[in-house]
Amino acid sequence: AQSVTQLDSQVPVFEEAPVELRCNYSSSVSVYLFWYVQYPNQGLQLLLKYLSGSTLVKGINGFEAEFNKSQTSFHLRKPSVHISDTAEYFCAVNRMDSSYKLIFGSGTRLLVRP
Amino acid sequence: DAMVIQNPRYQVTQFGKPVTLSCSQTLNHNVMYWYQQKSSQAPKLLFHYYDKDFNNEADTPDNFQSRRPNTSFCFLDIRSPGLGDAAMYLCATSRVQGGQPQHFGDGTRLSIL
Numbered sequence: 001a002q003s004v005t006q007l008d009s010q011v012p013v014f015e016e017a018p019v020e021l022r023c024n025y026s027s028s029v030s031v032y033l034f035w036y037v038q039y040p041n042q043g044l045q046l047l048l049k050y051l052s053g054s055t056l057v058k059g060i061n062g063f064e065a066e067f068n069k070s071q072t073s074f075h076l077r078k079p080s081v082h083i084s085d086t087a088e089y090f091c092a093v094n095r096m097d098s099s100y101k102l103i104f105g106s107g108t109r110l111l112v113r114p
Numbered sequence: 115d116a117m118v119i120q121n122p123r124y125q126v127t128q129f130g131k132p133v134t135l136s137c138s139q140t141l142n143h144n145v146m147y148w149y150q151q152k153s154s155q156a157p158k159l160l161f162h163y164y165d166k167d168f169n170n171e172a173d174t175p176d177n178f179q180s181r182r183p184n185t186s187f188c189f190l191d192i193r194s195p196g197l198g199d200a201a202m203y204l205c206a207t208s209r210v211q212g213g214q215p216q217h218f219g220d221g222t223r224l225s226i227l
Binding site for chain 2: 032034036041042043044045046049051090094095096097100101102104105106107109
């Protein structure tokens with residue numbers, strides 16, 4: 001079975017500060033990795049994904065994530081956050097031998113303060 | 115723009131009164147999903163369709179049903195809504211190949227009176 005752990009339920013940060021949202025996963029098979037963002041009263045929007053190749057993945061809105069196979073982690077980072085980045089962020093995995101189901105983490109609420 | 119559209123955005127129904135939520139897509143994706151999301155929680159998969167093949171999650175209550183009359187449309191029927199069914203319902207689509215991201219609609223927020 002797979003599981004995804006997002007270690008922080010809420011991360012408060014000041015505007016223009018850097019931020020890292022942590023994600024660890026466990027799986028008996030190789031996985032694809034995703035980060036989604038959800039703004040209030042909206043659906044989930046894909047930020048970035050890791051399928052293969054370079055372990056540093058760049059996404060939309062200035063976010064990036066690094067896949068670390070030995071630590072089974074896929075942490076999300078942004079060097080300088082804006083107020084508009086306040087949202088819920090979900091890490092998710094998709095087994096390579098199971099075409100389409102996503103396993104979500106419990107989410108991290110990023111709260112950017114002025 | 116190709117997208118996933120959910121109607122209505124907000125739905126209010128009475129306890130026990132059947133309700134139907136709808137989802138349409140212009141992406142021509144094989145797979146369509148329905149998720150339930152409660153406040154401050156991750157989306158919970160209820161079921162999905164791969165083309166016309168229906169796949170129910172083991173813990174989805176019988177109160178929840180779905181129909182997919184064609185590639186573009188998918189419906190979520192709640193036969194007898196209880197207070198615990200108040201939630202955001204999200205529709206998503208994807209291609210069937212591994213590693214393909216899911217594309218989400220903006221959801222329908224269901225309230226039960």
